[in-house]
Amino acid sequence: MPELPEVETVKRGLIPELSERVIQKVVIRQYQLRWLIPKSFAKDITGQTIRHLSRRGKYLLIYLDTGALIIHLGMSGCLKVLDLNTPVLKHDHVDIVLNHHKVLRYHDPRRFGAILFTKDCPLQHSLLSSLGLEPLDDNFSGVYLKQKIQNRKAPIKSVIMNHHIVTGVGNIYATEALFLAKIHPEKPACSLTNAQCKQLVIAIQQVLKSAIEKGGTTVKDFVNSEGKPGYFVQELCVYGRNGLSCKQCSAHIQTVRIGQRCSAFCGNCQRL
């Protein structure tokens, strides 16, 4: 499932394929993604040149001459650049045909993803304007985290997955970062010490950077823009390892549900 490192991996793969290409045509087979794609979508972007790509949290931003595409991969979305005659598969919802006989194809079985066009700066868009800091930004620090969580009794895991505080950290990397920082996922956020906040920020940054280097995590179906999996799954210490022994202390990895989400942890290494 695409989180920040996976979106970053996709973005890096797409840059050389998309830069300065002209959008010649748009084919939409399924309008109903997370939100309905408006009828004007094709007209809005056809004829425009792709100028550059960037990322904000888990959102991929494709800047055009005028405005930008905002793309979220949801749970199961994937973007690939394919030859124009590549057969269309089930769940291939959107094709953006480019002027080098290739097509940017959006595939998303669960349709939790989104594709939208904005005429304005995408960072001003309501989806992005209220997002918290990028986790790899220098301003994301223990001090920042401490200040943001001081009044929150919610489990620390829920808080670091709150995109208004820090954006792009999903279930996999929140789970892993808490293990690295030796903090129990259910620990009330406001009870973290300054030192723990600092440790947690370092852990989040470490796990994200490492995952980007490995091309992301392929648990089930993530593939990058070239159709290849990521290799960070080998580095996972707790996520997806319920019942297996902890790589640090050999205790059994347990799971607990926090905010409707499955959270794995080592009860010995991670303390409340």
Place this chain on the structure above:
DNA sequence: CAGAATACCTGCGGGC
């Protein structure tokens, strides 16, 4: 305002 619940959707695995 914080936090919990809900809705959206499909593929897959387990149980019968």
Place this chain on the structure above:
DNA sequence: TGCCCGCAGGTATTCT
């Protein structure tokens, strides 16, 4: 073999 059920998960939205 095949059906039904539960689960998985990101996040905007709605409810308490």
